[in-house]
Amino acid sequence: MLTPALPPQGATVRARRWRRLRRAVALPLAALALSGCTVPSFGASPGATSSSKSVYHLWQGFSIGAAVIGALVVALILYAVLRYRRKGDRIPAQSQYHLPLEVLYTVVPILIVFGLFAATLVVENKEVSNPKTNVVVDVNAFQWGWKFTYPGTNALVYGQTTQNPEMVIPVNTNVRINLSSSDVIHGFYVKAFNFSRYALPGVLNQFTIRAQNTGTYFGQCTQLCGLYHSLMWFRVKVVSQSDYASWIATFNNPTAEAAAKAASKTTSQQTASLVPSKPSSTKFGR
Amino acid sequence: MRVEAKILLGLGLFFGLMCAVYWNWSLENAGGVMMFAAMLLCFLPGGYYYWWSRRMKARPEDDPNATQESGAGVVGAFPGTSIWPFTLGMGTFFVVLALVFGIWLLVPGLGLVFWAMIGGTAEGRRGGTH
Amino acid sequence: MTDVLNPPVHIESPDHGHDEHHGPTGILKWITTTDHKIIGLSYTVTAVIMLVIGGAFAEIIRAQLASPNGNLVSLAQYNELFTMHGSVMIYLFAGPFAFGALANIIVPIQIGAPDMAFPRLNALSYWLYLTGAITMLSGFFVSGGAANFGWVAYAPLSNSINTPGAGADLWIGGLLLTGFSAIFTGVNLCATIFYLRAPGMTMFRMPIFTWNMLVTAILILLAFPVLTAGLVMLYCDRHFGTHIFSVAGGGVPVLWQHLFWFWGHPEVYILALPFFGMVTEIIAVFSRKPVFGYKGMIFATLSIAALSLGVWAHHMFTTGVVLLPFFSIMSLLIAVPTGIKMFNWIGTMWRGQVWFSTAMLMALGFLFTFLIGGLTGIYLASPPLDFFTHDTYFVVAHFHSVVMALVLAGMAGLYYWGPKITGYLLNEAIGKWQFWTLFIGSQVFTFPLYILGLEGMPRRVAVYAHDAQWKALNDLSTLGAVIIGVSTILFVVNVVVSWKKYPAGDNPWDGHTLEWFTTSPPPHHNFYRLPQIRSERPTWDYNHPGHQALHHGQHDEPSQPAPEAPVS
Numbered sequence: 001m002l003t004p005a006l007p008p009q010g011a012t013v014r015a016r017r018w019r020r021l022r023r024a025v026a027l028p029l030a031a032l033a034l035s036g037c038t039v040p041s042f043g044a045s046p047g048a049t050s051s052s053k054s055v056y057h058l059w060q061g062f063s064i065g066a067a068v069i070g071a072l073v074v075a076l077i078l079y080a081v082l083r084y085r086r087k088g089d090r091i092p093a094q095s096q097y098h099l100p101l102e103v104l105y106t107v108v109p110i111l112i113v114f115g116l117f118a119a120t121l122v123v124e125n126k127e128v129s130n131p132k133t134n135v136v137v138d139v140n141a142f143q144w145g146w147k148f149t150y151p152g153t154n155a156l157v158y159g160q161t162t163q164n165p166e167m168v169i170p171v172n173t174n175v176r177i178n179l180s181s182s183d184v185i186h187g188f189y190v191k192a193f194n195f196s197r198y199a200l201p202g203v204l205n206q207f208t209i210r211a212q213n214t215g216t217y218f219g220q221c222t223q224l225c226g227l228y229h230s231l232m233w234f235r236v237k238v239v240s241q242s243d244y245a246s247w248i249a250t251f252n253n254p255t256a257e258a259a260a261k262a263a264s265k266t267t268s269q270q271t272a273s274l275v276p277s278k279p280s281s282t283k284f285g286r
Numbered sequence: 287m288r289v290e291a292k293i294l295l296g297l298g299l300f301f302g303l304m305c306a307v308y309w310n311w312s313l314e315n316a317g318g319v320m321m322f323a324a325m326l327l328c329f330l331p332g333g334y335y336y337w338w339s340r341r342m343k344a345r346p347e348d349d350p351n352a353t354q355e356s357g358a359g360v361v362g363a364f365p366g367t368s369i370w371p372f373t374l375g376m377g378t379f380f381v382v383l384a385l386v387f388g389i390w391l392l393v394p395g396l397g398l399v400f401w402a403m404i405g406g407t408a409e410g411r412r413g414g415t416h
Numbered sequence: 417m418t419d420v421l422n423p424p425v426h427i428e429s430p431d432h433g434h435d436e437h438h439g440p441t442g443i444l445k446w447i448t449t450t451d452h453k454i455i456g457l458s459y460t461v462t463a464v465i466m467l468v469i470g471g472a473f474a475e476i477i478r479a480q481l482a483s484p485n486g487n488l489v490s491l492a493q494y495n496e497l498f499t500m501h502g503s504v505m506i507y508l509f510a511g512p513f514a515f516g517a518l519a520n521i522i523v524p525i526q527i528g529a530p531d532m533a534f535p536r537l538n539a540l541s542y543w544l545y546l547t548g549a550i551t552m553l554s555g556f557f558v559s560g561g562a563a564n565f566g567w568v569a570y571a572p573l574s575n576s577i578n579t580p581g582a583g584a585d586l587w588i589g590g591l592l593l594t595g596f597s598a599i600f601t602g603v604n605l606c607a608t609i610f611y612l613r614a615p616g617m618t619m620f621r622m623p624i625f626t627w628n629m630l631v632t633a634i635l636i637l638l639a640f641p642v643l644t645a646g647l648v649m650l651y652c653d654r655h656f657g658t659h660i661f662s663v664a665g666g667g668v669p670v671l672w673q674h675l676f677w678f679w680g681h682p683e684v685y686i687l688a689l690p691f692f693g694m695v696t697e698i699i700a701v702f703s704r705k706p707v708f709g710y711k712g713m714i715f716a717t718l719s720i721a722a723l724s725l726g727v728w729a730h731h732m733f734t735t736g737v738v739l740l741p742f743f744s745i746m747s748l749l750i751a752v753p754t755g756i757k758m759f760n761w762i763g764t765m766w767r768g769q770v771w772f773s774t775a776m777l778m779a780l781g782f783l784f785t786f787l788i789g790g791l792t793g794i795y796l797a798s799p800p801l802d803f804f805t806h807d808t809y810f811v812v813a814h815f816h817s818v819v820m821a822l823v824l825a826g827m828a829g830l831y832y833w834g835p836k837i838t839g840y841l842l843n844e845a846i847g848k849w850q851f852w853t854l855f856i857g858s859q860v861f862t863f864p865l866y867i868l869g870l871e872g873m874p875r876r877v878a879v880y881a882h883d884a885q886w887k888a889l890n891d892l893s894t895l896g897a898v899i900i901g902v903s904t905i906l907f908v909v910n911v912v913v914s915w916k917k918y919p920a921g922d923n924p925w926d927g928h929t930l931e932w933f934t935t936s937p938p939p940h941h942n943f944y945r946l947p948q949i950r951s952e953r954p955t956w957d958y959n960h961p962g963h964q965a966l967h968h969g970q971h972d973e974p975s976q977p978a979p980e981a982p983v984s
């Protein structure tokens with residue numbers, strides 16, 4: 001690709017070099033085009049929600065950039081050390097500055113960075129938007145387990161560590177998650193959603209997920225929260241909308257009602273100050 | 287001196303700008319205060335150096351054509367050895383241990399600290415023993 | 417106190433009666449010394465011991481993770497282990513090694529100074545560091561064990577309800593001590609560089625290593641006070657009933673994260689810039705060329721410092737309470753000056769005479785490993801991708817690519833400057849073995865962690881029983897850790913084998929900067945004589961008149977006259 005630099009002989013050499021450079025850039029791009037839409041996954045996967053797929057594509061975009069730049073830099077380093085390895089005691093030309101080159105490798109990265117930033121903004125705005133919906137789940141994290149309640153219904157799921165409490169949500173529906181913590185900071189993370197968010201004491205974190213595939217997905221606390229952090233597991237079960245409705249209905253019996261009431265009461269008594277009912281607006285640290 | 291001043295003032299200016307953008311945009315106070323403080327922390331010595339750089343002529347180390355002889359004279363007084371840093375370090379060690387194991391450790395701790403402060407100052411005054 | 421004169425020409429011979437010869441000897445000499453070289457050496461030895469201790473913790477961590485349901489250590493012990501591994505490595509190894517060890521020894525010599533500006537303060541820094549290290553590590557010997565809330569000590573996990581016990585307080589106390597140690601070193605480096613340069617050593621003739629240390633020192637002064645303040649608040653919350661970080665009393669837990677990371681991100685550069693500086697010097701010397709884009713390099717360093725104060729909350733993207741776009745673009749922008757450095761390093765080697773000494777191999781290993789760490793860092797500056805990978809092994813892999821690169825650079829520094837400090841070279845054959853094991857081990861250790869992170873393995877977990885398929889990749893990573901362990905042993909072996917065996921001479925590598933002009937080891941106040949300083953490579957100019965650096969457009973043969981005859 002890059003051959004040893006020749007002694008400068010004027011325009012023809014420069015033109016030849018330019019052509020070679022163009023070929024070097026064109027080849028990988030052509031290869032990419034030829035391979036069709038099978039852009040490699042670079043280790044990630046599309047996941048189960050609509051935004052997890054956007055994240056996946058962003059991941060691919062970043063990875064292509066990283067791979068191209070990484071390969072270029074590795075090639076340059078290898079070329080430099082192999083081609084210019086010490087062969088004698090001759091002192092090489094002591095050149096120190098090459099302004100056009102330096103400007104080039106300052107400006108091009110800036111452009112790349114703004115490109116990456118633009119792509120980031122698109123996906124980010126999609127992920128942080130909270131469209132209106134009537135399926136809401138209050139997720140409460142505690143040492144060491146999870147409690148899922150569904151406001152306006154009696155549904156309640158509660159479980160500690162490896163009991164794997166299961167959050168049930170309908171497919172193809174916007175589901176608003178109200179995430180809170182009753183003690184220390186926890187992390188709500190579901191691999192299949194390509195997404196995580198802290199459960200902070202004193203803060204109500206809201207986000208929306210829209211699952212596109214039914215199935216059961218593993219989730220786990222990702223923010224160190226003490227002794228049983230390793231085992232603070234849960235599951236998310238995405239079911240059809242009718243299954244979801246009937247699941248909610250199973251809670252419409254007196255015992256479940258009482259349990260739901262008791263649960264909401266303990267929450268409001270014990271941790272009234274820790275579990276806010278609306279997003280916080282503290283100015284310090286917000 | 288001028289280059290030194292410009293670096294610090296430049297950094298301070300940048301932190302000031304960043305602070306203005308951040309504070310107005312985020313309305314979050316902790317970061318705003320810290321960036322503002324960072325700006326002040328740069329302006330303080332930066333301004334001092336700048337003030338001096340306008341009042342003195344270039345020192346030999348700022349003069350690209352200076353010869354070694356141009357810096358002739360005393361560079362400064364340097365101690366050969368001194369026991370006081372060690373004493374002060376041990377004192378501070380005990381003070382910190384007092385935070386953990388009990389307030390009584392402040393007695394040896396602060397004792398050593400004061401002893402070292404007096405001893406070290408006297409050493410500096412006397413010109414020391416090296 | 418001794419008055420030190422400039423120029424130091426009249427102290428002609430090494431056996432001229434010298435103050436140090438009359439001073440105390442043995443342990444008392446170590447305790448009372450204010451010589452920056454001896455203090456730097458103490459720092460070096462202590463920091464390398466810390467690397468070994470932190471490495472030992474890491475090996476236990478990896479052994480535990482070699483099986484999905486490992487029971488080598490308990491859940492509680494595991495929390496202590498990774499907390500202390502991270503703390504020892506960051507607070508007690510990487511930082512002190514970077515700005516206490518090599519900088520202490522090299523910076524004054526590189527600018528032609530007789531010592532640090534405040535030698536006694538310098539000694540105090542060391543004692544605070546040593547006692548801080550002892551304080552933090554002694555947590556293992558108190559009931560309840562060492563700190564176990566991660567090296568970041570997030571509130572409210574770190575309060576007295578969730579983490580009672582002396583271990584946590586010892587962690588705070590140790591950090592207070594090492595924090596002040598760092599601040600004093602920062603003051604000392606700034607003053608030394610601003611006031612003790614030799615005549616003719618203008619700011620834009622300082623070697624890049626010294627420049628990087630100056631910027632590091634400024635960052636220390638800006639960042640460390642914030643950490644210290646945060647620690648005092650944390651201590652007050654734990655013991656004096658304040659509620660700064662607790663919701664119950666009206667406080668804000670996230671404030672701790674703001675304080676911690678406002679220190680923590682600049683700290684990343686406080687750790688990295690010194691090693692960047694070492695690598696820059698080494699690549700230039702072993703390519704027999706000046707640093708390519710010297711001025712651009714300095715501006716890159718300064719802009720890294722400037723930006724690094726505005727990116728802290730990229731560690732807090734998933735809190736949901738920070739301004740995402742601001743921190744995202746600022747973090748992405750840091751990639752630009754970092755990239756400039758990378759290209760400058762390549763430009764330095766370009767058309768040079770690259771000599772594969774151990775130091776140079778380590779520096780090249782740094783380039784590759786740091787490239788991986790740098791590229792993966794760009795992902796994490798994008799909030800959606802951070803939501804995806806935050807607190808998984810992807811992050812662990814990312815920062816271990818970076819820190820293993822720093823370890824490689826640090827080793828390069830030891831092989832390069834060790835002979836100057838001790839007067840003896842290390843064995844090159846063992847050195848190359850050490851390089852290959854360290855380099856390959858680092859990649860084998862980190863690469864599986866990237867995949868594990870993408871597959872969803874969270875960090876700080878002692879077991880991963882729900883997905884036993886992760887075992888194969890974890891085993892591979894553990895193998896890498898073992899190879900790294902072997903490289904550490906090889907280093908110790910090398911020190912023992914080469915002990916006072918291969919005299920180095922004053923200038924074994926045909927160095928560029930002033931430390932290669934004086935003797936190995938340098939005399940008490942560093943120089944018997946100094947050359948005229950007309951560029952950032954005074955020693956090179958002296959040894960190779962007629963080969964000074966060329967500007968763009970200049971031709972191979974220099975057209976200017978050789979530098980003036982140096983003072984002899």
Ligand code: HEM
Binds near residue numbers: 475477501
């Ligand atoms: C011998 C080479 C090393 C090995 C095998 C190693 C291994 C590990 C592993 C497996 C973890 C993750 C523990 C967990 O999350 O459960 C970890 C965490 C960490 N390591 Fe290393 N490491 C090494 C060197 C270093 C170095 C040189 C540094 C810094 C200079 C470092 C800094 C850290 C930090 C800050 C953490 C995070 C601790 C925390 O989560 O609180 N490591 N290391």
Ligand SMILES: [Cu+2]
Binds near residue numbers: 186222225228229230
């Ligand atoms: Cu947890």
Ligand SMILES: [Cu+2]
Binds near residue numbers: 680681684727728730
């Ligand atoms: Cu950071």
